[in-house]
Amino acid sequence: MRIDSPVSATLVSWGNSWLAGHTGLDDAVDRLEAAAGPQVAAADTAADGGECTLRAFLADRRIEGLCALRLALPAPGDPLGLTGPPAFNGIAIDAGQAVIAVLPGRCLGLVPAADRRGSSYSGVRWTVHEASAAPPDLPSLAEAERALTIAMRAATDALLAVAGPAQGLPPAARGEGDAEAMLAPGYPGRAHRVGVLAARLALALRLADERGLTAGQMAVRGKALRDLDRAVRRARVAAHHAIIQV
Structure with a gap:
């Protein structure tokens, strides 16, 4: 799992x-x-x-x-x-x-x-x-949202610059799985928005395809997706912590 x-x-x-x-x-x-x-x-x-x-x-x-x-x-x-x-x-x-x-x-x-x-x-x-009872060092929801937006744009630009059959983010980044991503009652609207976007991008990362790319193209693509994955995970964590500050 x-x-x-x-x-x-x-x-x-x-x-x-x-x-x-x-x-x-x-x-x-x-x-x-x-x-x-x-x-x-x-x-x-x-x-x-x-x-x-x-x-x-x-x-x-x-x-x-x-x-x-x-x-x-x-x-x-x-x-x-x-x-x-x-x-x-x-x-x-x-x-x-x-x-x-x-x-x-x-x-x-x-x-x-x-x-x-x-x-x-x-x-x-x-x-x-x-x-451990020590609190983790995590970004705020606003910080995580900004970082996710920047990473998404950078990843899109990098992927579109790679020639081959796998270009841009898969369609899953544009709306599939929203029901599964919805937060529970009580969360602020911004957390819902960030959580849904992060979940879409997480799905897109799973569906990304490397077939037909050269080693150099895969290296460029891999760096872009790793950076996006890091931003996605931080955004999901920040959104899920937005209801309670600990």
Whole structure:
């Protein structure tokens, strides 16, 4: 399950909406399960406890003082949203995503993985790890939006300058998947706008095609898409944090 799966973003969006009082816990988990199937949470070691439903896990953490959920969308060499410890960072980077639950004096990191049991059960299993309580260094929503606009223009110019059958951004950058990208109730309008644009571009990055290009053309194209990917991930994180400042 990689960054192109919206499961961590969906949990952060609807979980923060619940924590801010804009929706109920049942509505938040129902939305997540409608998108990705049954959800369970389990500690990273058996000694720390057994498996429970994500609904029960969130309710228990709320009693403990859970105040916010942060989104991490890391990539190799760019641990976006992570502040440690190294073992947790490595697991989250391998998954391409994680959710950080902010509690009084500590944080817990949740990393999703596909959960298949038999021929008919398909859901998500969130492994829970201890995470650093240090806040990550992240851009504001306004900063992330400006950087995304600049990166999108630069990538478009670079791709259009590359001769060959793959030119410009794919049509997915112009509107597919908007329903999936919508944030939960309570988010400001600017966050909705940035989140939708970032999700479109994330889809376009997945669909980009290198067939028919020379090695030199692929190098130019690869640099443009890497820069755009970095801006997209920062914009998605900033949009999902806009409802709660942590």
